[in-house]
Amino acid sequence: MTFRHDFKRLALVASEGERAQKAVRDLADAEDWVPLDEADAVVVLGGDGFMLHTLHDMLDSGRLIPAFGMNRGTVGFLMNRFGTESGLRDRINTCRSFSVSPLLMEATTQDGRKHIFRAINEVSLLRETRQTAKIEVTVNGKVRIEELFCDGILVATPAGSTAYNLSANGPILPLDSNMLALTPISPFRPRRWRGAILPDFSQITLRVLEPTKRPVAVVADQKELRDIADVQLRIDPETVLTLLFDPGHSLDERIVTEQFIA
Incomplete structure (x- = not known):
């Protein structure tokens, strides 16, 4: 099954870690980035902790937009692989979405x-x-x-x-x-x-x-x-957050895989 979104305006946020800050520089020209409050979706650079921080910021602001994480942290369970290849917008638009209520x-x-x-x-x-x-x-x-x-x-x-x-x-x-x-x-x-x-x-x-x-x-x-x-x-079923994952690397597959790790 092919998933297709139509995110036109993307924001970029990153943790203060060295790897995440380098990734910001690497991706500076990949998109015409917009401020978070103007975006249709956000690219999150860092680890799971920073992804949670970003999601909580959205909960506090009341503006819940889909989040696409790229791992520039440690475990990165909630993140996708990092890449600087061209076509980032197309990659995000073909992601699978996962909804979670806190x-x-x-x-x-x-x-x-x-x-x-x-x-x-x-x-x-x-x-x-x-x-x-x-x-x-x-x-x-x-x-x-x-x-x-x-x-x-x-x-x-x-x-x-x-x-x-x-x-x-x-x-x-x-x-x-x-x-x-x-x-x-x-x-x-x-x-x-x-x-x-x-x-x-x-x-x-x-x-x-x-x-x-x-x-x-x-x-x-x-x-x-x-x-x-x-x-x-x-x-809280009335509050819904959306995470985006590359096809074949969605969070449900990671949860299944985790059960077979010794």
């Missing part, structure tokens, strides 16, 4: 203040001190685990399932699975619980028990809050 997190801190963040990869609760965290896990209004003793717990989207979630021995989720991974981080009790795979319409509440003795922080992608009382999580 997690919507409402966190309440111990002083009663509420904070709302969105996460594209995952939301992680992490102990702040040497004391093990103690967390109550509720899904769809029903308490599933009364007391989880652990270093932490995370909720990952399919796009984020190969990141921190995989490092914590969580499952890799295919992009079309419409699932979320609920994964404990170094669980102590219940000792045999290794997490759950939940439908992405699930409502998840994580409540911190004994917060004075066992303080917990929460991290939503790149934003952190400390001294958490509870966190409520759900997918």
Whole structure:
């Protein structure tokens, strides 16, 4: 099947890394680049962290345009290969698009203040001190685990399932699975619980028990809050981000490939 877009105005953004800045110079004459707020799509130079940063900037601005990443970072799971060959616009216009909706997190801190963040990869609760965290896990209004003793717990989207979630021995989720991974981080009790795979319409509440003795922080992608009382999580279906991938190198194929890497 042939995919064809019609992006006429392209923007170029890059991380501050040396490789990314060199790529900016290499691509300076490849297109008539326009400012980001005038573009139909954006070319992102850097690694996965900078791609997440760019997507969050779009979430904050409310202007969600497709993003085509080229890897000038380290892992580059969300990126395409870098190239300076001619025909960049045609390459982008024949990309496959992948839509992702972020997690919507409402966190309440111990002083009663509420904070709302969105996460594209995952939301992680992490102990702040040497004391093990103690967390109550509720899904769809029903308490599933009364007391989880652990270093932490995370909720990952399919796009984020190969990141921190995989490092914590969580499952890799295919992009079309419409699932979320609920994964404990170094669980102590219940000792045999290794997490759950939940439908992405699930409502998840994580409540911190004994917060004075066992303080917990929460991290939503790149934003952190400390001294958490509870966190409520759900997918935000009304917010849609679009990633562009070269044919044969789309994110769903990378997720399948990742499961066969020893």
